[in-house]
Amino acid sequence: MTATTPTAPSASPPPILALAKRHAAWLGPTIAVVIILGSLPFFGISLPDVLIRCCPLLLTALAVTIPARTGLVNVGGEGQFFLGALGAAVVASGLSESTPSLVAIVLIALGGMVFGALWAGLAALLKVASGVNETISTLLLNYVAALIVAYAVTGPLQDPEAANFPIGAPIPDSARLPLIGDVHVGVIVALVCAVGVSWLLARTRWGFKARAAGGNPIAALRGGLPVASLIVGALLLGGLLAGLGGALEVMGPDGRLRQGLGVGFGFLGFLASWLALHRPGWVVASVVLIASISVGGDSLQIDLSLPATSVYVVTATVLLVVLGWRGNRTGEQS
Amino acid sequence: MFIEDVFSGAVRYGSSVIFATQGEVISERAGVINLGMEGSMLCGALAAFATASATGSAVLGIFAGVAAGAVLAALHAFLVLWRGANQLASGLAISFLGLGLTAALGVSFVSKQITGLGAIEIPVLSDIPIIGPGLFAQDILTYLALILPFILVFLLARTRWGLVLRATGERPEVARAYGYDPRRVRAVATTIGGALGGLGGSQLVLAYTLNWVENVTVGRGFVAVALVIFGAWKPVQAAIGGLVFGAALSLQLQLQARGVDVSIWLLQMTPYVLTLLVLTITSRRQSQQIPEGLKAVFGGGKAA
Numbered sequence: 001m002t003a004t005t006p007t008a009p010s011a012s013p014p015p016i017l018a019l020a021k022r023h024a025a026w027l028g029p030t031i032a033v034v035i036i037l038g039s040l041p042f043f044g045i046s047l048p049d050v051l052i053r054c055c056p057l058l059l060t061a062l063a064v065t066i067p068a069r070t071g072l073v074n075v076g077g078e079g080q081f082f083l084g085a086l087g088a089a090v091v092a093s094g095l096s097e098s099t100p101s102l103v104a105i106v107l108i109a110l111g112g113m114v115f116g117a118l119w120a121g122l123a124a125l126l127k128v129a130s131g132v133n134e135t136i137s138t139l140l141l142n143y144v145a146a147l148i149v150a151y152a153v154t155g156p157l158q159d160p161e162a163a164n165f166p167i168g169a170p171i172p173d174s175a176r177l178p179l180i181g182d183v184h185v186g187v188i189v190a191l192v193c194a195v196g197v198s199w200l201l202a203r204t205r206w207g208f209k210a211r212a213a214g215g216n217p218i219a220a221l222r223g224g225l226p227v228a229s230l231i232v233g234a235l236l237l238g239g240l241l242a243g244l245g246g247a248l249e250v251m252g253p254d255g256r257l258r259q260g261l262g263v264g265f266g267f268l269g270f271l272a273s274w275l276a277l278h279r280p281g282w283v284v285a286s287v288v289l290i291a292s293i294s295v296g297g298d299s300l301q302i303d304l305s306l307p308a309t310s311v312y313v314v315t316a317t318v319l320l321v322v323l324g325w326r327g328n329r330t331g332e333q334s
Numbered sequence: 335m336f337i338e339d340v341f342s343g344a345v346r347y348g349s350s351v352i353f354a355t356q357g358e359v360i361s362e363r364a365g366v367i368n369l370g371m372e373g374s375m376l377c378g379a380l381a382a383f384a385t386a387s388a389t390g391s392a393v394l395g396i397f398a399g400v401a402a403g404a405v406l407a408a409l410h411a412f413l414v415l416w417r418g419a420n421q422l423a424s425g426l427a428i429s430f431l432g433l434g435l436t437a438a439l440g441v442s443f444v445s446k447q448i449t450g451l452g453a454i455e456i457p458v459l460s461d462i463p464i465i466g467p468g469l470f471a472q473d474i475l476t477y478l479a480l481i482l483p484f485i486l487v488f489l490l491a492r493t494r495w496g497l498v499l500r501a502t503g504e505r506p507e508v509a510r511a512y513g514y515d516p517r518r519v520r521a522v523a524t525t526i527g528g529a530l531g532g533l534g535g536s537q538l539v540l541a542y543t544l545n546w547v548e549n550v551t552v553g554r555g556f557v558a559v560a561l562v563i564f565g566a567w568k569p570v571q572a573a574i575g576g577l578v579f580g581a582a583l584s585l586q587l588q589l590q591a592r593g594v595d596v597s598i599w600l601l602q603m604t605p606y607v608l609t610l611l612v613l614t615i616t617s618r619r620q621s622q623q624i625p626e627g628l629k630a631v632f633g634g635g636k637a638a
Contacts, residue, residue: 073422126610131617133563135369135422139556143606151599267430274423306441307548312434319427320409323419 025198029281033288045296048182052253053291056081056262058190059245060269061276061283062197063120063238067134068278069201070234071214076123076138078266079145080116080239084246086149087115089157089257092171092250104175109247116243117236119145124235128228134235142266150259157257168257177252186248191284193241198280210234242266264309268294271319290315335464336592340584342468347587348580349472349479350375350538350551354558355565355572356482357530361407363490363567364523365503365516365627369425370410371531372555373432374403378532380436383539383546386448392540395448396475396533399540403532404525406432411524415517429556433549443546450544451475475537482530483573490569499523503625531555554579557609564612566623575612582608 040047060077067074091111095104123141126132150166152158159169177184201207213220213230221227249262272290276282297311354371361368368374382399386392410428413419451473460470469480490496498519501509506516535551543550557579558572565572582605590598 075426126614126617130614131621132610132613133617136556136560136563136613137610140553140560140606140610143553144603144610147599147603147606151597154599155597271427271430274420274427307437309434309548310438312430313438314434316427316431316434320413320419320424320431323424323427324413324417 025202025279026281029285032282032285036285036288036292040292043292043296045292045299049295050288050291051183051187053295054287055184055186055190055252056245056249056265057269057272057291057294058194058284058287059241059248060266061272061287062193062269062280063116063242063245063266064270064273065238065276065278065280065283066197066201066210066241067234067238068273069207069214070210070230071217072127072231072234073135074120074123074138074235074238075135075270076120076141076239076266077242077269078262078264079138079142080119080242081246081249081262081266082142082145082149083119083239084112084116084243085250085257085261086152086157086246087111087113087243088247088250089152089168089171090115092175093157093169095172095175097172097174099172099174101174101178104172105177105251108171108175108251109244112243112245112247112250113240114243116246117240119243120235120239121232124232127235128232134231146263149257149261153257153259159256166259170256171250175251176255177248184248184252186252189248190245193244194280194284197241201280206230206233242269245269264312267312268315271315275319275322336588338464338467340581340588341465342471343584343587344577344581345468345480346472346476346542346580347583348577349476350534350542351554351558351561351579352479352483352573352576353475353534353537354531354555355561355576356486356569357403357407357527357534358558358562359486359527359565359567359569359572360499360530361524361527362562362628363503363625364499364520365506365625366411366414366520366524367421367425367559367628368407368410368524368527368531369422369556369559370406370428370432370528371425371558372551372553373429374406374528374531375535375538375551375555375558376429376432376436376549377406378403378535379539379550380440380443380535380546381532382536383446383448384439384443386450386540387443387446390449392449392451395540396536399532399536400529401532403535404529407528407531408521408525410528411521414524415521436550437548440546440548444548446546448540448544450540473537473541475533475541479534479537479573479576483569486569500625503627506627531558534558553606557605560609560613563620564609564616566616566620567625568623575609578612579605579609 060081063077064074088108088111091108123134123137126137127134153166153168157168159167177186209225210230213225213227217227250257254261268290272286273283275286293314294311301310354375358371378399381402382395385398386395406428410424413424414421453471453473456470460466498509498514502516502519509516561575562572564575586601586604
């Protein structure tokens with residue numbers, strides 16, 4: 001399983017095919033996205049709703065992708081997203097209506113990113129300093145994060161006018177994300193992040209080292225790569241992205257922190273990244289698919305009065321089928 | 335009495351986690367990490383609750399819970415052992431599947447009441463101060479949870495079954511040389527492990543909550559996986575971890591009941607924070623004890 005024997009090249013492809021292959025990383029996913037979005041009307045699923053749902057899911061998925069390519073399993077997107085939303089609310093509580101819109105939005109986004117990164121950094125610290133497996137620590141930290149948010153919105157950050165509802169105060173109107181049509185700009189931010197992650201992993205020195213550490217950590221260590229700092233970096237970046245997702249959700253559809261904000265987004269993002277075998281282009285496509293299932297599931301759930309988590313049945317089944325179907329071949333990736 | 339109540343609670347609340355840790359020990363000693371334990375517990379809990387609710391028999395509920403937990407774990411075993419799926423991803427996906435399934439199927443049981451497993455008091459012994467009520471006035475499953483780790487120690491160390499299981503986890507080629515198919519052994523161990531997870535889920539609803547809520551286990555299956563590392567893959571030590579988790583839960587509930595002025599949310603964090611804390615203290619040392627077969631998945635960076 002450790003030895004990755006290259007698949008025998010039958011014959012070197014003609015130049016035109018080689019060119020197409022270089023851009024195939026985004027070509028396939030783009031076609032898939034167009035097909036999925038184009039088929040939404042046939043299922044009666046609202047396109048703007050799907051795009052809005054893509055924003056948090058894409059960021060929590062990318063939060064899984066970077067660590068995964070570094071050989072880490074980050075299941076903490078859920079908690080990092082919660083903490084990001086909390087960080088956003090903390091920063092927003094210090095702002096007023098008079099803060100210029102752009103400044104407010106950037107500050108709140110930074111607050112979310114810092115909180116998200118710190119939460120993931122905790123798991124990174126536990127791994128590097130004490131050898132705690134990051135899968136376990138990020139999983140357990142999710143439960144703690146949810147309770148921290150619950151504490152914040154029933155205590156220090158609770159909306160004074162909310163009469164004991166577990167919600168935070170609304171953020172200033174100037175900090176709400178601008179809309180393009182029915183969709184907030186956070187969706188574009190998320191897409192830019194996906195392209196950025198793709199570039200980071202494929203074209204930068206850091207990305208190369210991270211993938212080397214993920215491919216064979218022992219060889220990377222012997223080869224003098226700073227594996228510990230790569231691990232910390234990958235988890236911090238992941239947490240930062242998930243935290244940004246939380247902040248965008250607070251500034252976008254919700255406009256405030258509340259208990260239960262974004263529950264399940266981290267897990268759906270996890271499933272999306274694994275479904276795409278952590279290739280950024282395909283992560284976008286699988287996020288669009290899962291967002292569509294999730295939005296379509298919402299109306300179905302309301303009709304059948306099912307809880308929101310029911311959508312896990314569909315998405316988890318899809319992932320299990322994919323894992324079982326191509327599991328034997330995962331050794332080939334990267 | 336405060337200490338007595340906390341101790342008694344530690345045993346009762348910790349039991350479901352103890353079952354799950356024992357299941358995970360069996361699975362991991364054979365070489366398979368099952369993060370689907372959370373899913374097995376959830377499905378076991380709902381199956382047990384639904385059966386007890388429909389038939390009025392908590393004992394029948396136990397059987398249903400065990401079966402449900404085993405089915406999910408068997409699915410994990412199939413994907414991992416026959417289809418080469420990534421162990422961590424498969425386990426997590428199975429946990430999400432369990433969470434979604436039980437959330438959807440459990441809706442109609444949310445307001446239902448059941449008659450749980452009654453406490454069986456052992457005369458005289460249950461009157462011992464402090465530890466008496468905790469150890470000798472519990473339901474049948476809690477007694478089983480207290481005895482099971484010792485049975486498992488015996489099975490692992492002293493029986494042929496245990497030897498084959500451990501060989502499969504450490505040196506599968508040795509097991510194969512003695513005529514055992516490592517894949518079959520691992521599949522059986524994983525399935526039995528899931529069955530114990532289902533038993534833990536059953537104990538949770540039949541002896542503790544007595545009602546059904548979505549995500550009733552709130553991470554106990556994941557905690558169990560953590561506690562197995564804490565316990566260095568040894569049944570009794572892992573079970574002690576389960577008791578510590580139960581104690582944190584019990585302490586929190588007792589403080590709440592006594593009106594201590596701390597946010598309930600902060601109190602609810604204690605079991606998770608404590609689990610992380612014990613992991614932090616012990617992880618480095620325990621990495622020596624990890625079964626050979628798990629190193630590829632757990633020890634290094636690459637999870638494949």
